[in-house]
Amino acid sequence: MAEPSNGPASFWTQANALLRKSLTFQKRNIKTNIRLISFPFVLCLLLVLIQSVVNHELNKASNKCGCKCIDTNGDGQCEKVCGIQYSNAKQVKACSILNPPELPPLLQIPAPQYRAVKTDFTPFNDLPNSSCRRTGPCPATILFTGSNQSLGEILAGNMVPSSSSLNYSDIIGSLAQNVLGTASWPDSSNYLEPALSDPQVYVVQQQCTGNSSFSVAFQALSITFQLDVSCAQGLGGWRNSSSAVNDELYKGYRKGNTQGQINEIVAGYDFLNTNSNNFNVSIWYNSTYKDETGNVPVSLVRVARSVNLASNAYVQFLLGPAIKMLFEFVKGMPKPETELRLDLSSVLGTLFFTWVIIQLFPVVLTALIYEKQQKLRIMMKMHGLGDGPYWLISYAYFLSISSIYMLCFVIFGSVISLKFFTLNDYSMQFVFYFIYINLQISLAFLVAPFFSNVKTATVVGYMCVFGTGLLGDFLFKFFIEDTSFPRGWIIIMELYPGFSLYRGLYEFAQYSLTGNYIGTHGMRWSDLSDSKNGMKEVLIIMVVEWLVVLPVAYCIDQVTSSGSGKSPMFLFERFRKKHPSSSQRPSLRRQGSKVYVQMEKPDISQEREKVEQLLLYSSTDHAIVCDNLKKVYPGRDGNPEKFAVRGLSLALPPGECFGMLGPNGAGKTSFISMMIGLTKPTSGIAYVQGLDIQTHMDAIYTSMGVCPQHDLLWETLTGREHLLFYGRLKNLKGSALTQAVEESLKSVNLFYGGVADKQAGKYSGGMKRRLSVAISLIGDPKVVYMDEPSSGLDPASRNNLWNVVKRAKQDRAIILTTHSMEEAEVLCDRLGIFVDGSFQCIGNPKELKARYGGSYVFTMTTSSTYEEEVEKMVRCLSPGAKRIYQISGTQKFELPKHEVKIADVFQVVENAKSRFTVHAWGLADTTLEDVFIKVARSTQAFNVLS
Incomplete structure (x- = not known):
């Protein structure tokens, strides 16, 4: 059917064949690709729409610096004037502040309902009774410890003033003489202290009297603030060690205790080795005063006032109570007018973009498993495709698809101006995405051998997609933001590639969010040196995993791939011995001794002796030589071992078609x-x-x-494309390939009427069968295996196919299995009847019919009353006759050929017609089907008896 190829196809020829097939397959699935790429496109558009809604809300006047219409010239015409003096507390953040106001420094103290009291988990006698939460405000407790208790108690006594005083002519200065505190949480900036609008402002002193509370008014940013200041008693408590202080602080911590009760301490002071010559102090403070996102810097948690209290107490200890270290005010840096900005892609992008990128994993995984499930991988391998070209082209193919997908993703996001993409360095994004998609493809190759069904793999794959995103956003994210969570555990969690992806996207989102808010750029390469930036460790983890996962996946594929697979030690075997070339074939060797339980028939023994001679003299004249081949399946669930093939020996020369006949389950x-x-x-x-x-x-x-017995074809490739692919694998090129494909299509009647360029999925069963036969013969293979090649064909197509096989067997060895006795007689030079795992006879069709069919089959149909007379008539004709069938007057007899003549049979039938009515009669020679049935039954009967 084709001109002989020039030896096996090279590595690059095989790679070229697979690449062309993959590109054609991809072209057929263009709609699927459009749907795949449209997912990030639609998601990005959705983010843009939501962003426009958010921007519309942020641009409202209520979020901008306040304005007022003022008649500046006295002409009755008002002019719009904007400034901080016309703004409310919400609008102040947007105004320009060229001269930030001086604000009183505040101490962060717990709200009355959260202040520490005596409980089961903090049973210290110096703490107030819990009844104070009902009867009046509880004192605010400060803990102390150190190596010198007497000194520590002196410093603790100096820390909180005994009373408060106020100079209304210098409000800010007099407020510095007192210790003011607030329970309100700090804001992200100090331009306007949120406590100034909070009615709960406290003055902390040693005792609260009737006149300890007061009201004060002062101006800041052209805004008049009226503060109602109430007294909060400052209570000191000494502890014997820093661990005791730490334990008490943690148990009252907003997230630390297991009792569900908040029992907060104002601060903890460890004076360590402080003395008159040395001042050394450690200060504990509560850092849980943050918003839900954890974005408020710790430096804004009003720590400065806590430090001033300790410093002032030590100065008074050294120089006397008249000397004070005043903390007069705090103020922010000048700032220009700003607008509220919120980039939604940075806020939501981590979760959504994780889903967008990781959805490539089930796409690659299902593509690999589809070829495995449909047995297309082993089909390609059996036609000469090596593992090297398969891995190279498959990996490059998936990498190209993933790269195009990611490129479109970034381009979409950039074109519609999502800050997530435009602010972060594009080279960093390229490196991150490139490394991850390589790791993701390697993981798909690693996981694919453990699945055999596309539907199962799809379900598991998309569970990983959505599960990774949700776990990342609702679990892993909080571990990243929690500074107390061990960094080592975060790195361990990032070993899961989905969390590595999430962490990288999280870092991009945080940098773009901050850059958009303050009007700068996002992440740059220089930011990798930041200890809080996890991108560096993520890149290292992904690169290492990629370099580890890919070779491991290759090894697992070699061991578990379709086909016989390889030993887990195949790499070492490759180093021990070279792969033999065609010019260095190993000499045929004889298998060890054999023991036979059943006496073999002469033709089987003759075939075995022929094999032994070929092995003994290392003859390579025969295309196929099998010696004592056995296949035993181990017993399961208490069942015995199954002997599928029992010591089969066979020698097949080129140019011979050998047919294997046998019942279902025989072992063919x-x-x-x-x-x-x-x-x-x-x-x-x-x-x-x-x-x-x-x-x-x-x-x-x-x-x-x-x-194969079942057609293994790509549904979306045409018949011509199938043959072009397999022809290239057989090293056919150029005009020789084109000619071979056309001849193959014509020979199986698939060339005319546009059938050759029709997708195989639209072929009928017979057309698929003819295409499978054409595939098996293209490229001049020296050995061909055909498993029931004509099943499902109409008589005309079957005869045409037989002619194809007849022409093909002239220069190659063919092993053919069939249930059609007619097909076996027409095509096969020799036949072997295979029953219960072994050959029962071998020979050409005429020999077998002569050996097992030395009789005629005589059939006669009469009324049932004449059955005995018919039997007597046959016995007289042939004493050795044997009745093999009887029902309702119809009887069949086997007549030994040496006992009867055909003329005598005709004479006996004519005489019978004169005595009774004969409805029908016939005399037939033995057919191959009769031989098959006879041999199969006798063998099965022997096995039952034995």
């Missing part, structure tokens, strides 16, 4: 599976073109053709 498919590399023999050896099927199957594949 098991034998074919061993020969084509799907399973390994339990024992015995077999050579194809002089190469051992157990060690050199890859080399055998280059000269082998297979027509």
